[in-house]
Amino acid sequence: MLKALKSFKYIEKSTIIHKLDPRSKILSTILLSLGVLVSQKITPLIIVTIFCIILAITAKSLRQLLRVIRGIAPWAAFIFLLNCLTGSDKLMLSIAMSIKFVSLAAVFSLFFITTSPEDFMLALNNLGMPYEYTLAFTMAMRFVPSLARDLQTIIDAQRSRGLELDKGNFIERVRKYIPILVPLIVYEIRRSFMIAEALESRAFGSGKRSSFYKLKITYRDFVFAILSSILLAVILFIDIALPW
Amino acid sequence: MPEPDAIQVKDLYFRYEDSDTYILKGVSFSIERGEKVAIVGENGAGKTTLIKHFNGLLKPTKGSVRIFSIDTKTKTVAELSRRVGLVFQNPDHQFFEETVEKEIEFALKNFNFDESERKRIVSEMLRFFELEKYRDRSPFLLSGGEKKRLAIASVLCYNPDILVLDEPTVGQDPIQKEKLSVLLDKIVSMGKTVVVVSHDMDFVAENFSRVIVLSKGVVIADGKTENVLTNESILNKARLLPPQVTLCAWSLSNIGLRRDIIRVDDIVEEILLLLQRCAPC
Numbered sequence: 001m002l003k004a005l006k007s008f009k010y011i012e013k014s015t016i017i018h019k020l021d022p023r024s025k026i027l028s029t030i031l032l033s034l035g036v037l038v039s040q041k042i043t044p045l046i047i048v049t050i051f052c053i054i055l056a057i058t059a060k061s062l063r064q065l066l067r068v069i070r071g072i073a074p075w076a077a078f079i080f081l082l083n084c085l086t087g088s089d090k091l092m093l094s095i096a097m098s099i100k101f102v103s104l105a106a107v108f109s110l111f112f113i114t115t116s117p118e119d120f121m122l123a124l125n126n127l128g129m130p131y132e133y134t135l136a137f138t139m140a141m142r143f144v145p146s147l148a149r150d151l152q153t154i155i156d157a158q159r160s161r162g163l164e165l166d167k168g169n170f171i172e173r174v175r176k177y178i179p180i181l182v183p184l185i186v187y188e189i190r191r192s193f194m195i196a197e198a199l200e201s202r203a204f205g206s207g208k209r210s211s212f213y214k215l216k217i218t219y220r221d222f223v224f225a226i227l228s229s230i231l232l233a234v235i236l237f238i239d240i241a242l243p244w
Numbered sequence: 245m246p247e248p249d250a251i252q253v254k255d256l257y258f259r260y261e262d263s264d265t266y267i268l269k270g271v272s273f274s275i276e277r278g279e280k281v282a283i284v285g286e287n288g289a290g291k292t293t294l295i296k297h298f299n300g301l302l303k304p305t306k307g308s309v310r311i312f313s314i315d316t317k318t319k320t321v322a323e324l325s326r327r328v329g330l331v332f333q334n335p336d337h338q339f340f341e342e343t344v345e346k347e348i349e350f351a352l353k354n355f356n357f358d359e360s361e362r363k364r365i366v367s368e369m370l371r372f373f374e375l376e377k378y379r380d381r382s383p384f385l386l387s388g389g390e391k392k393r394l395a396i397a398s399v400l401c402y403n404p405d406i407l408v409l410d411e412p413t414v415g416q417d418p419i420q421k422e423k424l425s426v427l428l429d430k431i432v433s434m435g436k437t438v439v440v441v442s443h444d445m446d447f448v449a450e451n452f453s454r455v456i457v458l459s460k461g462v463v464i465a466d467g468k469t470e471n472v473l474t475n476e477s478i479l480n481k482a483r484l485l486p487p488q489v490t491l492c493a494w495s496l497s498n499i500g501l502r503r504d505i506i507r508v509d510d511i512v513e514e515i516l517l518l519l520q521r522c523a524p525c
Contacts, residue, residue, distance in 0.1 A: 150337070156301050157338040159321045160330040161398065162354030179350070182340035186384060190336070 009145055010116050016220065017059035017114045022123035024221035028228035029111045035235040036104050042092065043242055044235040045099040051231060052106040059114045068109040069102055076101050117141045122215055131209060139195070147188065154183050248313035249274040250406050250437040251298060257306035258293060267293045269461040270307070277405070280428065280438045282448040282469070285458035286483040291441045292333075294458065295408050298439070299328040311406070326355055329404035333411040335395040339383040344375055347383045348398050355402050369397040373427075389420040396427070406437040413444045425451050449473055449487035449506040457482050474504040 012018070036048055056065040076098040083094035112120075117138040124134045158179045159165070165176050251274065258268040267290045275281050285291050296302040297309045300316045300323075309316045311328055332338060341347040348369050352362045370376045373393040378386060383394055392412065400407060413421050421444075428451060432438055442448050448455060448469065455472045457465040459482040465472045472478060474490050486494070486506075493505040493514075500518055505511045 153332065153334075154337050156296065157330075157332045159301060160299055160325050160332070161338065161351040162322050162325055162402070164320070164322050164354070179338075179340045183337055186339075187336050 010112065010114075011061070011064070012116065013060055013114075015059045015114075017055055019220075020114075020224055021215055021217050021221045022115050022119040023126065023215065024217065024225050025111055025115055026120075026123055026127075027225050029107055031228045031232045032107045033104055035232045036100055036107060039100070039235055039239045040093065040096060041239050041242060042096045042099060044238045045096060045103050047235065047238070048231070049099065049103040049106055052103065052110050055110055056113070059110075061110075061113045064113050065106060065110060068105060068113075072102065072105050112141075118213070119215075122211065122213060125211075126215060132205075147184075150187060151180070151184055154180055154187075157183075247277060249310070250277045250279070250312060251275040251439070252310040252313070253294075253297070253307075254310070255307035256294075256297065256304050256309060258290075258297070258302060259305050266305070267461050271458070271461070271463050272307075273456055273463060273466055275437060275439065277437055278432065278435055279454065280432050280452055281440070281454045281456060282452040283439065283441045283456045283458060284443070284445070284448060284482070284484060289458040289482070290461045291458055292410055295330065295410060295439065295441055298324075298406070298408055299330050300324040301330075322354070325404070326402065327404055328406045328408060329399035329402070331396050331399050331407070331409045331412070333414060335383075335391040338395060338398070339391070342382060343380050344378045344383055344386070344394055345370070345380065347394060348401050351398060351402050357402070365401050369401045373397045388415045389417065392416060392420070392424075400431070404436075406439065407431055408439045408441075410441045411443065412440060413442060413447050421447060445473060445485060445487045446489070449489065450508070457484075459483075470504050470506050473506050 032048055032051075036045060039045055039048075052065065053062065056062045079101050080094050080098040083090060083097050087093070120141075121134040121138045124137075125131055155165070163176060163179055165173070167173075168176070253274065254272055256268050256271040257266055259266045271290075271294060283291050283294065293302065297304065297316065298311065300319060300321045303317055311324060316324060339347055341350060345366055348366050349362050352365060357365065370379055373396070375390065375394060375397065378390065383391065386394060392415075396407075396409070396412070412424055416424065425447070428438055428440070440448075440452070452469050454467065455465070455469045456463055457472060457478055464481055465475065465478045473484075473486055476486075479486055485491075489508055489511050490503075490506050493501045493511055494503055496515075497503050501511070501514055505514060
């Protein structure tokens with residue numbers, strides 16, 4: 001699970017996909033995920049997944065995307081099993097449901113893999129969301145890796161004091177997470193106060209901000225948006241026209 | 245039969261599973277029982293990664309780490325921790341109990357000490373680390389120096405043979421550092437082996453006779469502190485500065501001061517000698 005979280009981390013690369021305007025990426029992410037959510041058949045869902053893989057190759061981030069897919073594979077299997085068990089004669093639908101989950105994850109993770117949190121924030125601001133909210137969001141994104149690192153350090157420190165997490169019955173094991181969760185929560189709360197102070201000392205909330213980076217829409221963004229729209233149309237058509 | 249080394253690291257390579265770059269690239273050294281050794285090096289040199297191998301939190305990708313000739317690959321972290329106490333840099337990463345007393349007791353419970361013994365050891369530790377008056381206070385309410393002492397106490401309590409400290413001087417005022425030096429001497433005099441990771445060259449110079457310098461995952465020097473910390477090429481390579489006393493000695497070398505002085509007492513002695521020689525003229 002931690003590994004899958006880490007894969008969401010943005011790594012700066014210079015590719016066409018990374019350079020696209022975040023707004024066109026948001027649009028295409030919404031369009032594609034709409035298509036995925038509506039679709040009940042295998043073929044269109046596979047098409048979306050393949051489209052994501054092609055984009056990932058163009059963005060030189062295939063390994064990251066595959067890591068996400070590998071991370072969620074057990075959940076996809078779980079969804080498949082659950083669907084199989086709850087209904088009879090629904091094999092195709094069960095397969096479609098688990099692919100749906102994978103393709104939805106692929107669409108979203110591709111967006112976060114190729115869009116820097118700063119770009120994303122800027123785009124949301126441009127689309128009218130107040131700065132305070134977008135900042136909270138990007139900070140949350142930004143602190144996922146730090147949180148993972150703190151968690152690892154705390155686990156290491158307590159194991160060094162003889163804590164054995166994988167020993168004992170269920171209740172004993174749950175109790176063993178107290179020495180891990182208490183320092184983590186205390187530490188993160190303290191850090192949030194420090195961050196608040198640091199933000200305020202740099203005049204956070206003093207009024208309208210100017211921005212060094214300006215978003216710019218180019219012909220590439222139009223091409224990308226049109227491509228995504230066509231794909232959505234194809235998905236919807238196949239979903240209605242084909243048996244599976 | 246000669247006594248086995250407390251820590252023996254042989255051609256240790258390490259990388260995390262999800263990464264291709266090695267953090268440690270062929271590290272070898274051994275530390276005898278009863279030694280007091282400092283490991284120094286720039287940020288990201290692999291110091292913390294190295295000491296996490298001593299109690300098995302990390303296992304070598306290639307090569308081996310032996311603790312009293314036992315391969316760390318064959319033991320669990322709990323088994324190794326019983327002999328190797330690792331004190332982490334930031335005490336806030338480990339406190340969770342309601343009182344200082346319970347915090348010390350935590351490791352003792354994990355290692356199955358019986359109750360009367362726990363009570364005895366906790367009292368002994370509180371006295372030893374001058375924390376008696378905080379016995380029933382929350383660990384979160386202690387000052388930085390007290391927290392550090394509590395963190396060391398919470399590991400030293402179960403009497404490990406080897407004590408490893410990561411950056412013990414960070415955030416400590418000069419008096420605390422002084423106390424820490426005395427403490428480390430006491431621990432060594434109890435027959436224990438002490439390994440300290442530090443950035444603090446003055447602290448290392450005053451307190452350690454042996455230094456291991458790590459740079460980019462490789463040991464670039466291992467020897468007597470006065471030789472290593474006064475060797476400019478080693479210091480440059482590891483992006484370290486010599487102790488202040490050494491800088492002083494270097495600035496005064498044109499009036500006849502030796503260049504390999506690292507301790508305050510030594511430089512004072514040297515200067516007095518020079519002055520005595522000059523006195524008649």
